[in-house]
Amino acid sequence: MKAVVYRGPGELSYQDVELPTIGSGEILVRVRAALTCGTDVKTYQRGHHLMKPPMPFGHEFAGDIVQVGDGVSAFGEGMAVVAANSAPCLSCFYCHKGRQNLCEDILFNWGAFAEYIRVPARIVEHNVYQIPHGLSYEEAALLEPLACVTLGNEAACISAGDCVVIAGGGGPIGLMHLQLAINDGAAQVVVIDLKDGRLELACELGATRVINPTTEDPAAVVNELTAGRGADVVIETAGVPEVWKMALALARKGATVVMFGGCPSGTQISLDTGMVHYGELTVKGVFHHTPRTVEKALHLLSEGVVRGGPLINARVPLQQVEQALKAVMQGDAAKVAVIP
Numbered sequence: 001m002k003a004v005v006y007r008g009p010g011e012l013s014y015q016d017v018e019l020p021t022i023g024s025g026e027i028l029v030r031v032r033a034a035l036t037c038g039t040d041v042k043t044y045q046r047g048h049h050l051m052k053p054p055m056p057f058g059h060e061f062a063g064d065i066v067q068v069g070d071g072v073s074a075f076g077e078g079m080a081v082v083a084a085n086s087a088p089c090l091s092c093f094y095c096h097k098g099r100q101n102l103c104e105d106i107l108f109n110w111g112a113f114a115e116y117i118r119v120p121a122r123i124v125e126h127n128v129y130q131i132p133h134g135l136s137y138e139e140a141a142l143l144e145p146l147a148c149v150t151l152g153n154e155a156a157c158i159s160a161g162d163c164v165v166i167a168g169g170g171g172p173i174g175l176m177h178l179q180l181a182i183n184d185g186a187a188q189v190v191v192i193d194l195k196d197g198r199l200e201l202a203c204e205l206g207a208t209r210v211i212n213p214t215t216e217d218p219a220a221v222v223n224e225l226t227a228g229r230g231a232d233v234v235i236e237t238a239g240v241p242e243v244w245k246m247a248l249a250l251a252r253k254g255a256t257v258v259m260f261g262g263c264p265s266g267t268q269i270s271l272d273t274g275m276v277h278y279g280e281l282t283v284k285g286v287f288h289h290t291p292r293t294v295e296k297a298l299h300l301l302s303e304g305v306v307r308g309g310p311l312i313n314a315r316v317p318l319q320q321v322e323q324a325l326k327a328v329m330q331g332d333a334a335k336v337a338v339i340p
Contacts, residue, residue, distance in 0.1 A: 002340070003114035004321045006057040009047045014319045017056075017114070025121025027075055027128070028067040029083070033137040034112040034338045035060040035312065036324050037145060038173065038239070044325050046264065056111030058321070058338070059085035062131060062140040066116070072124060082140040083119050084127035084147060084294045085109050101151060101288040113321050115340045126291045132302040138337045139301055139308035146176055146297040146306055147289035152260045153180040154293075155284045156233050160185030165222060165231040167247045168238025168261060170198025172311045172334045175205055177235050177260070179306045182206045186233075188225055192218050192246075195331040205310060222250050229253070235260055241267045248272070253279040260286050312337050 003017045022028050037060050043051050062082040065075055075081060088095050088103035095103050111117045119128060131140045158164055164186045166174045170193025181189045190209045191202040199210040209225065211218050222231055230252030236244055239261030248271070251257050275281060289297075300306045314336040316324050324336035 001115040002318055003111065004057050004318065005054050006043065006051060008053045009043075009045060011053075012044070012057065012322045014321070019116060020111075020118035022067055022069045022118050023121070024070045025072060025124055026069040027065050027072060027081075027119045027124055029061070029063040029081060029117050029119060030066050031061050031112060031114060031117055031340050032063040032080075033061065033141050034058050034340070035138070035141045036321075036328050036333075036336045036338070038171065041325055041328055042239075042262075044322075045329070049265070050108060051110075056114065058113030059108075059110055060141045060144050061112035061117060062137040062143075063117075069121070075124070075128065075130070080131040080137070080140075081128055082131050082143045082298070083109070083123055083129075084144045084289065085112075086288070087120075087122040087126045088291070089122075090126075100290040106288075113318060113338055115318070127294050129295070129298050132298070135302050136309075138312050140298075141337070142176075142301060142306075142308045142311065142335075143294065143297050144289070145173060146300060147294040148286075149173060149176040149180065149260075150293040150297050150300065151289050152235065152258055152286040153177060153184070155256075155286050156181075156235055156258045157256055158184040158186055158233050161187045162232040163188040163190070163222075163226050164233045164235065165190045165192065165218075165247075165250050167192045167218075167234060167236045167250070168240065168243045169193055169235070170195055170202055171237065173260065174235075174237040175202060175311055175334065176306055177237060178202060178205055178207055180300075181233075181235075183305050190222060190225065190231070198331065198334065201310060201334065205307065218246060219249060226252065231255060234258070237261045239263050241269050244269050248275065248281070248283070251279075251281055254281075255279075256282045256284065258284050258286055262287070311335050315339055
C-alpha cells in the first residue's frame with residue numbers, strides 16, 4: 001500500500017510499504033479521511049519524544065473495516081468506524097486513580113496517513129466506535145482531538161455567565177474549546193490569535209470578541225469587558241511559554257487557568273506568587289484523553305454541539321501530506337483532510 005513515513009524533522013516520504021497484517025482482537029481499516037494535527041506539525045518541525053523514525057505517521061482518521069481478527073465481535077467488515085489513537089492499560093497506578101490519560105503503559109497507534117491502518121486490540125476494545133448516521137468521515141476523524149478538548153473543558157469548570165478567554169484560540173483546538181464554552185453557557189468567549197483569518201472563523205463559530213495582539217492589547221480588552229477584574233476562565237491552547245504567561249495575566253482573582261497547549265520540552269515560565277496565592281488562582285495542566293471523554297466527544301460531534309466541518313478547510317491526496325502540514329504551519333488552514 002501507499003503510506004507516508006516520518007523520517008525525522010522536516011523529512012517525510014511517500015512510499016510503498018507492506019499492508020499491515022492483523023492479529024487476534026485487531027481490525028484493519030481502509031482510511032477514508034485522515035486529518036492533520038498540531039502534534040503532527042510539531043513532530044515535523046522539531047521531532048517528538050514518542051516518534052522514533054523511520055515510522056508511520058498521522059493518527060486522526062476514520063474509515064471502513066476491511067478485516068477483523070479472531071475474537072472481534074462488536075465490529076464487522078464494511079462497518080464505518082472511527083478510532084482514537086491510544087488506549088490505557090487500566091491496571092497501572094494512574095488508571096486505578098481514574099487518570100487513564102496519564103497511564104504508565106499507554107498504547108499509541110500511528111500510521112493514519114496511509115491507505116490502510118491496523119488498530120491494536122486494546123484500542124479496539126476501548127476506543128473504537130461505529131460512525132453515527134449523518135456524520136462524515138472527515139468530521140468523525142475529529143474524535144481524538146475533541147476527546148482531549150473535552151477533558152480540558154471539564155477541567156475549566158465553566159459556569160453560565162462566565163467570561164472565558166481562549167489564548168491562542170484560532171486553531172482547531174481553540175475553536176473546539178470555543179464551541180464547548182458556548183455550550184456551557186459562557187456569556188462572553190474571547191479568542192486571541194495572531195491570524196486574522198482564524199479570528200474570522202472564531203467569530204463565525206460564536207466568539208463574542210476576538211483579539212489580534214499585534215493590533216490590540218489583550219489585557220486592556222479583557223479588563224474593559226470585565227470591569228477591570230479579568231476573565232473567569234482562561235484556556236491556553238498555543239503551547240507557547242509567552243502565551244502561558246499571558247493566560248495567567250488575563251485571569252481574575254479566583255479564576256481557573258487551563259494550560260492545554262504543550263510547550264517545547266525544557267521550557268519554563270515564571271509565576272507571580274502573589275497573583276497565585278493572594279488571587280487564589282487555580283492553574284491546571286491537561287493532557288490527552290480518557291475512554292470516557294472519547295465516548296463523550298463522539299456524542300458532541302454527532303449531536304452537532306461541536307461543528308467539525310468549518311474546522312476542515314482544505315483537502316489533499318495522500319502524497320501531499322507535507323504540503324498540508326506547511327499550510328497549517330503558515331496559518332492558511334486550520335485542519336487539512338488527507339484523502340487516500
